[in-house]
Amino acid sequence: MALMLFKNFRLLDPERDDLLDGHELLVEGDVIREVSSSPITSADADVIDCGGKTLMPGLIDCHVHVVLSEVNIRNLENYPITLMTARAMRQMGAMLDRGFTTVRDTGGADWGLRSAVDEGYITGPRLFIAGRAIGPTGGHSDSRRRTDSATRCPCCDALSFSMCLADGVAEVRRAVREEMRQGCDQVKIMMSGGVASPYDPLDSLQFSMPEVNAAVAEATAFGRYVCAHAYSAEAITRAAHAGVRTIEHGNLIDEAAAKLMAEKDMFLVANLVAYYAMKERAAEYGMDGEMLEKNDLVIEGGLRSLEICKRAGVPVAYGSDLLGQLQVDQNREFAIRSQVLSPLEIVRSATSVAARLLRHEGKLGCVKEGAYADLLLVDGDPLANIDLLAGGGTHMAAIMKGGVFHKYALN
Ligand code: ZN
Numbered sequence: 001m002a003l004m005l006f007k008n009f010r011l012l013d014p015e016r017d018d019l020l021d022g023h024e025l026l027v028e029g030d031v032i033r034e035v036s037s038s039p040i041t042s043a044d045a046d047v048i049d050c051g052g053k054t055l056m057p058g059l060i061d062c063h064v065h066v067v068l069s070e071v072n073i074r075n076l077e078n079y080p081i082t083l084m085t086a087r088a089m090r091q092m093g094a095m096l097d098r099g100f101t102t103v104r105d106t107g108g109a110d111w112g113l114r115s116a117v118d119e120g121y122i123t124g125p126r127l128f129i130a131g132r133a134i135g136p137t138g139g140h141s142d143s144r145r146r147t148d149s150a151t152r153c154p155c156c157d158a159l160s161f162s163m164c165l166a167d168g169v170a171e172v173r174r175a176v177r178e179e180m181r182q183g184c185d186q187v188k189i190m191m192s193g194g195v196a197s198p199y200d201p202l203d204s205l206q207f208s209m210p211e212v213n214a215a216v217a218e219a220t221a222f223g224r225y226v227c228a229h230a231y232s233a234e235a236i237t238r239a240a241h242a243g244v245r246t247i248e249h250g251n252l253i254d255e256a257a258a259k260l261m262a263e264k265d266m267f268l269v270a271n272l273v274a275y276y277a278m279k280e281r282a283a284e285y286g287m288d289g290e291m292l293e294k295n296d297l298v299i300e301g302g303l304r305s306l307e308i309c310k311r312a313g314v315p316v317a318y319g320s321d322l323l324g325q326l327q328v329d330q331n332r333e334f335a336i337r338s339q340v341l342s343p344l345e346i347v348r349s350a351t352s353v354a355a356r357l358l359r360h361e362g363k364l365g366c367v368k369e370g371a372y373a374d375l376l377l378v379d380g381d382p383l384a385n386i387d388l389l390a391g392g393g394t395h396m397a398a399i400m401k402g403g404v405f406h407k408y409a410l411n
């Protein structure tokens with residue numbers, strides 16, 4: 001198996017507070033074989049002189065939608081899934097260009113896309129999939145026009161492909177089981193109103209407690225977990241009591257809900273950049289006024305939610321949740337969070353915290369023997385200047401996923 005010996009770098013180990021000098025790292029095949037503070041001897045290895053750059057784990061984004069290629073997601077009902085897939089390929093390649101070697105898709109991506117990446121047909125990050133996002137009739141997963149009465153076939157257009165409606169305990173059970181049969185890594189449910197859906201108020205509570213309990217019971221029985229879309233403290237509290245493991249968004253969280261999340265070992269996946277980007281540019285891509293009004297309701301809670309979770313001890317993972325044309329802003333979340341968090345805290349959110357959330361500690365988000373060789377070489381010290389990660393891949397001289405260089409611009 002191919003061996004590569006990295007020398008002359010500063011090591012950013014997210015578990016340490018500072019960069020480490022004088023280390024060497026050996027990659028064998030797709031994994032890190034050895035990391036050492038003394039020289040590694042390997043006669044057969046190709047030597048990579050890193051020129052003093054910073055070596056760190058590849059980034060992890062815990063909230064993306066690779067198939068939602070339009071800011072006005074309603075446009076997706078005009079596309080067949082072939083075109084959806086072609087666009088997703090482009091979006092996923094761009095995520096890897098930005099240094100994201102793993103992404104967690106929270107609605108849309110299916111096992112076909114995940115396998116296409118693993119089999120090398122699509123150049124993109126490792127995918128953790130939810131399959132279709134499950135919600136009640138009239139909720140955030142229901143993107144039908146008011147004049148639509150029937151539901152559409154999920155195979156026929158890109159919008160129906162990513163959403164699933166279920167009402168009542170029996171239907172929720174069936175929907176959850178179906179997504180697990182389709183190989184989902186996490187089950188996504190909608191528990192409050194959302195921004196990019198037409199008719200549900202943001203503070204609406206979605207799904208009854210018996211429905212959520214059923215989703216959690218089925219997911220747990222299968223060895224999976226439930227992630228819930230939720231904005232308000234009340235929706236978060238309901239999710240916590242039902243045994244949901246991760247809260248997506250959570251902008252309007254309060255101290256009591258955060259305390260409950262900490263007690264129940266839950267994670268928050270924040271994604272502030274989505275609201276800033278929508279406020280600035282979504283109108284030009286056809287997002288309507290009612291959705292933008294809902295966006296205004298949550299945007300100012302974003303930074304406060306990070307501070308509340310920090311005080312309560314709730315781990316917060318990196319998310320972006322950007323739709324379509326706004327996905328170019330994926331790394332901007334680093335800069336936005338730096339208004340209230342330290343660079344190290346933000347780096348951890350996109351590496352070690354994310355790996356824990358994905359239940360892949362020791363394999364992802366770390367630079368350890370036995371972990372996947374998902375590595376970045378950064379021009380400078382991100383712990384001193386987080387903007388080095390905020391500018392897309394511009395400050396990344398090399399990006400490696402699974403022992404293969406996706407980008408190699410060392411001189
Ligand atoms: Zn959501």
Ligand code: ZN
Nearest residue numbers: 063065106321
């Ligand atoms: Zn989302």
